[in-house]
Amino acid sequence: MNIAVLIPYMSGKGGTETVVNNWKDNFSTYCPNIKLDFILPEGSIDGNWIEYTDNVKVIDKFKSNKYNYRFRNIGYIWPLYYFLRKDYDVVVCLSTKMIKYCKLMKRIFKLKFKIVSWIHFSLNHESLVKKIDLIKSDYHFAISKGISKQLTEEGVEPERIFFVGNPISIKNITISPSNKLNNKFIYIGRLQLDSQKNFRQILDVFSNNNIEGNWQLDVYGTGDDYVEIKKIISENNLEDRIILHGWVSSPFNEIKEADYLLLSSNYEGFPMVLLEAISYGIPCISSNCPTGPEDIINSTNGYLFPVGDNEQFEEIIHKVLTEHESSFKTSEVKKSIKNFYEESYYRNIYMFLNQITGEDS
Secondary structure, three states, X not given: OEEEEEOOOOOOOOHHHHHHHHHHXXXXXXXXXXXXXXXXXXXXXXXXXXXXXXXXXXXXXXXXXXXXXXXXXXXXXXXXXXXXXXXXXXXXXXXXXXXXXXXXXXXXXXXXXXXXXXXOOOOOOOOOOOHHHHOOOOEEEEOOHHHHHHXXXXXXXXXXXXXXXXXXXXXXXXXXXXXXXXXXXXEEOOOOOOOOOOHHHXXXXXXXXXXXXXXXXXXXXXXXXXXXXXXXXXXXXXOOOEEEOOOOOOHHHHOOEOOEEEXXXXXXXXXXXXXHHHHOOOOEEEEOOOOOHHHHOOOOOEEEEOOOOHHHHHHHHHHHHHOOOOOOOHHHHHXXXXXXXXXXXXXXXXXXXXXXXXOOO
């Protein structure tokens, strides 16, 4: 079986890039009889996020940012034909724009591959997701059950939707909880006061005088609101409590102890940062946003609160700050995401691809 994965123009620093690299590094181990190519017809903002090996296809002239800007607004037909003229059985598309042009190319050149969407955003919250093009796919890899539901709401038959989640590696090390003399919270992600990440909610709750006890919040990430966030922290005299570390390429390598990871997003696709934290044994406190957290967080690894509900979020923070001993055991936290660890994840991917191509698994 020959598979192509079409990757759109990407920053090189997001969760989608993490998943693509996991496929690149591990797919052949768990699916040895499937030939997998990665195609980047637009290049990347940061070309270092993926290693350009033989199965990563990029045409040199398409790497130029100037050319990419024009190319992305013209279309993919001829460049994609250059890439896809070999006999692929399945083409997995990470953007609806690629789905659109793959569908057109199939019709023009009489190609036989199946098109599979693999969208890493909530379908109802991302302007780049064009549903009219999305439903042109033959099948869909849904990274969360919320996205599966969104697809059925668009009229996609359930038998054409495969819930896959995202893969995470088993970690040989564990990040231990603090000694409770100074509770350690962490946040890892883009710094947006409002919009998707809603970091303002975390600031509002931790700036509240009702939050008592010893605590520290380590923040890893940057974004357009970094300066404003730093100002809010200063205005509330929290410089010794909320520590801004900026963007760090491998934050979990820097963290020596942590009690909880925090996420207050208004929406997600499938928040890899939750899986990452849990794989190190760190429980999570997350908004139950669309989509993804409810697929990951359960009674053995953390807490969920309604989107935008400061009162419930604050109640959870109060609870964990007054606990003499955490409700969660690191070993059980790590086990709680067993279905997303690579062996289980790729077993499902292999089964789904065989169903799509009609072969026996």
